[in-house]
Amino acid sequence: MKFISWNVNGIRACVKKGFLDFFNEADADIFCIQESKMQEGQLDLELPGYHQYWNYAVKKGYSGTGIFTKEEPLSVSYGLGIEEHDQEGRVITLEFENYYFITVYTPNSQSELARLSYRMKWEEDFLAYLKKLEETKPVIFCGDLKESQPSLTQEAKPKKKPIIICGDFNVAATELDLKNPKNNVKNAGFTPEEREKFKTLLDSGFTDSYRYLHPDTEKYSWWSYRFKARERNAGWRIDYFLTSDSIKDKIKDAEILTDVMGSDHCPIELDIDI
Template sequence: MKLISWNVNGLRACVQKGFLDIFKELDADMFCIQESKLQEGQISLELEGYHQYWNYAIKKGYSGTAIFTRREPMSVAYGIGIEEHDQEGRVITLEFAEFYLVTVYTPNSQSELARLDYRMRWEDAFLSYLKGLEEKKPIVFCGDLKESQPSSKQMKKKPVIVCGDFNVAATELDIKNPKANVKNAGFTLEEREKFKTLLDSGFTDTYRYLHPDQIEYSWWSYRFKARERNAGWRIDYFLTSDFVQDKIRDARIHTGIMGSDHCPVELDIDL
């Protein structure tokens, strides 16, 4: 199963830069986007063979997420169930028989860390939401009496795959100039500690799991020719529940794909 995540930084602009061709070329089973910057009805995508799910911010032209999937999910949820955090279209959750897929666009702490306090509240709430998904009992479909009895496999936790723009470079390997950015949004000690707490709670950074020492980035500022100089940050991730580490087959960063200030990231997993 091939999954793609991409912060498109404005889907209408990205479509003008070749999004549909890239979408077809990547040929993912599930394709998640962040920062769509759309309201309902502002775009119509012809994605043959895909179900489309959208979460829009109340504020126009801001934030927003979407998932395009070949498989129809059992259920869909928008947000994390907390009003304070569900105004900006940042989370979509699809439930399948074998796993949950969550896409997220984590709030940016902004210049001078104006939104850092809010970001810290978000981090705690989002972690609680993810762990809550893991703890839910998988649905057992009832037929005859024998079929209705849950098997040992069905009684296990259901794994979570969470992907998106987490707006944090986890370690010094994930940012070009760590010392110069230590007090900047996306690389503060507070943000990195929250991400570490997320991983320590039972999630695997799939790219780091397969490439522990490799240096690649997924975001570059539009300023100062940052992409030309590869002065980037790795802030886009696929995380999985730790107990399906052995199912991870590949994790890639498509650094050569243009169209946004981010590039797509990929997970191949056998669930």
């Protein structure tokens, strides 16, 4: 299956810059966007053959995510179920028969790290959300499996569903993931705190698909609009496809589509047998 993720930095603006041309050319099974910057009813996006799911921020012109999928999911949920976090439209989760699919737009720690403490709380709650999804899911949706099915054998328990997560995580994981690491250690997106939280996420059972296939490649997915950064390729890799470790051997390809314009980010792609 082919998955695409793209921080479009405003879907209405991106549509005017060729979004639909790329969308139709990509022909992805699932296509995700982050930073939609719109409210319901502000854009009629016609995508024949796709089911559309949007999560809008309460604040106008801010944040927001969307997923467009050819296959209709078994269920859809929005946010983390925590009011503090769910005002900004940052998470959508689709459940399919064999896996969960999540798009996420992680909060930016902002200038002078004004939002770093909030970001740390978000990271902890997002990881807890993921681990809860990974729990064995019984036929009865509420209660403990052992209590609801005391005679159920280990072999008869339903298998855990793996998770695929994509989006803008607003962090460069290693020095390989940005052009000027030494000059950015104290800047949002490359602080020790943010990098440690991302490492904790990976260590909890997730694989960075691009780095899994390209362990030494320097390639970026975001460039500042200032100082001709994209022209000079002075960028950051902050957009990711992560998969549960249990399915990392099913990853066929992972790419960063640097030639696609229309945003300060470029799309990323995951091809996986699932």
